[in-house]
Amino acid sequence: MYWNKSLILNHMLESIDMSLVDWSRGQFALTAMFHWIFVPLTLGLSFIVAFMHTIYVKTGDEEWKRITKFWMKLFGINFAIGVSTGIILEFEFGTNWSNYSWFVGDIFGAPLALEGIFAFFMESTFIAIMFFGWNKVSKRFHLTASWLTAFGASLSAIWILVANAWMQHPVGTAFNPDMARNEMTNFWDVIFSDVAVNKFLHTITSSFLLGSVFVIGISAWFLLRKREVLFARRSTVVAAVFGVIAAIATIATGDTSARIMARKQPMKFAAMEALYEGQTHAPLVAIGAMRTDTTKRLNPQEEFIFKIEIPNALSYMVFLTPNGYIPGISDLVYGNEEQGFMPYEERIERGAVAIQTLKELKKAKERGDEATYSALREKFNDPVWLDEYYQHFGYGYYKGRELKELIPNVKLSFYSFHVMVILGGHFLIISIVALWLSLKNRWGNHKWLLWVALITMPMPWIASQAGWVLTELGRQPWVVYELMPTISAVTRLKPAAVQLTFWIFLATFTVLFIAEIKIMVTQIKKGPGGK
Secondary structure (H helix, E strand, O other), X not given: OHHHHHOHHHHHHHOOOHHHHHHHHHHHHHHHHHXXXXXXXXXXXXXXXXXXXXXXXXXXXXXXXXXXXXXXXHHHHHHHHHHHHHHHHHHHHHHOOHHHHHHHHHHHHHHHHHHHHHHHHHHHHHHHHHHHOOOOOOHHHHHHHHHHHHHHHHHHHHHHHHHHHHHHOOOOEEEEOOOOEEEEOOHHHHHOOHHHHHHHHHHHHHHHHHHHHHXXXXXXXXXXXXXXXXXXXXXXXXXXXXXXXXXXXXXXHHXXXXXXXXXXXXXXXXXXXXXXXXXXXXXXXXXXXXXXXXXXXXXXXXXXXXXXXXXXXXXXXXXXXXXXXXOOHHHHHHOEHHHOEOOHHHHHHHHHHHHHHHHHHHHHHHOOOHHHXXXXXXXXXXXXHXXXXXXXXXXXXXXXXXXXXXXXXXXXXXXXXXXXHHHHHHHHHXXXXXXXXXXXXXXXXXXXXXXXXXXXXXXXXXXXXHHHHHHHHOOOOEEEOOOEEHHHOOOOOOHHHHHHHHHHHHHHHHHHHHHXXXXXXXXXXXXXXXX
16 A cells, blocks of 8 residues: 555656646636735835834834835735735645656655744734834834744745755755655755755745835825825835846846856756757847747757847856857757767656666565565665666656657747846846936826836835746646656546636635735725825
8 A cells, every 4th residue: 555655756747637636727827826925015014124124213203104004004905915815736746746746745745844843933923013012012012023923024035945945956865765765864965055055046036026015106106196295205215226236236136046047957048048959159049039839849940030149148147158058949958979969869768767767676676585585775876877877767657658748838938038037137127217206306296107116016016926937837748857747646536626616716816815805995095094
C-alpha cells in the first residue's frame, strides 16, 4: 500500500486525462489571480499607512490622523477579503494537486507552515490593535502595531515566495527513492537562493509601487472634485515618494530577475522574447506584435507583424557585454553542442532511465531482492549518476510525447513580459511627475494629469498579473522545474468535479471582488471625514 501511494507519480501518465489537467490548472490559476488582486495592495498600502501614522505621532497634527485612518480603513477592507481567497488557494494543493504535495511536501510545506506560525499570527494580533487601538493604548504602542502589521504582511509574503521560488529553482533538497519524494537537506539554501531573494524583493517593491499608484489615483479623484484638498495633497506627497523609490527598485530587481532567469530557466527567457534562434549581439524587442499561431511553436521562423528592437540589448542585459550568447528555443529543443545545450530527446531518454531505475528499485524491494535493491539504491547516492540521469527526471515523463509540449506558450510569455515592462516605466514617470508638482504645490493645477493618474490607478494590477503569468506560464510544462511536470502532479479526480468547483469559485470570487469594489467606492466617496 505504501509503495502504491509513493509511486503513483510514475504511473500517472499511463492513463492521464488531459481535461483533468487543464481544468485543475484553470481552477488554480483562477484562484491565484483573484487572490493576487488583494495581496499587493495589502503589502503596499500597509507601509504607506504606517508611514503616515508615524508622521501623525511625530507631529501631533490631527489632519495626519484623519489621513491615516482613511487609508487604514481601505487597507482593512482589502485585507479581510484577501484572506478568504488565500485560504482556498492553500487547500487546493491538497485537493487538486495531491501528487505534487506528496512529491515535494517536505520542502513546500515548511514555508507554508512558517507563514502560519509567524506571519499570520503576527498580523492577526497586531491588526486588531492597529484598527481599534485609537485612544485605547499609547500612541507609540499603537504606532508599533501599525508597523508590525506591515512587517507581518511582508513576512507572510516571504514564505509564500520562498515556496514558489523553490518550484522555479529546486535547491537544498535530495530525492529519497524509498519514499519517492524530495526532502529538504538545507533550509538556508532554500530560503536564500538567488531566485528566492530576488523574487521577494521584486514582488515587495512592485507591491509598494501598486499601493503608491492607488493612493495617487484616489487623491487625484479628490482634487478633480475639489474635495479634501489638503488631505489629497499630503497623501500624494507620501505616495509619490514611495512610488519613485519603489519604481526604481522594481526596475532594478526586474533586471536582476531577467539575468537569473536566463541562467536558471533559459526556455522561459527565450519565450518572453520570442527568440527561436540563439545568437550573440541579441537584440531586445522593445515592442512588437506576433503573427503566427502558437500551435506551431517548433517553427523557428516565428515572425512579427511589426517590432522595434534595441540592438545588442538582450545580450548585454544578461552578460553585460554584446558578445554574450543567448540561446533560442531551437537551441534548447534540438541541442547546441558548441554552447553546451543537450537536446531534449536525450534528456527525455536519460529521465526515462531515472524513472525506470526507481520502478526497478520498488520491484526489488517488493520481492525481497536485497542485492539488486542495494545496487539500485546506491545509484541515488552517486553524484555522477544523479547528475547524468536524475537531473533529467522530469523529462522522462515526456517519452513518446511531442517535443512541443515542453515549450511554454510563447505569445503569452512575450506579451506578459512587455506589458509589465512598459507599464513599469509609465508608473515611474507618473510618480516622478506627481512628486515634483506636489512639492511645487502645483499638482492640482493640471487637470489632465489628474485624469492620467486616475486612469493609471488599475494599471499596476495589470502589470502585476502579467508578471505572474510570465512567471508561472513561462515555467510550463513544469510544476517543479525539470523534476515534476504539471501533468503528473494532479489528483486523480473526475474532471466534472473540478469543472463544478471552478464555476463555484468563479461565482464566489466575482461576488467578493464586486463587494470589495462597492465597499471601497462607498468609503472613498465618504472621504476621510466619513463614518
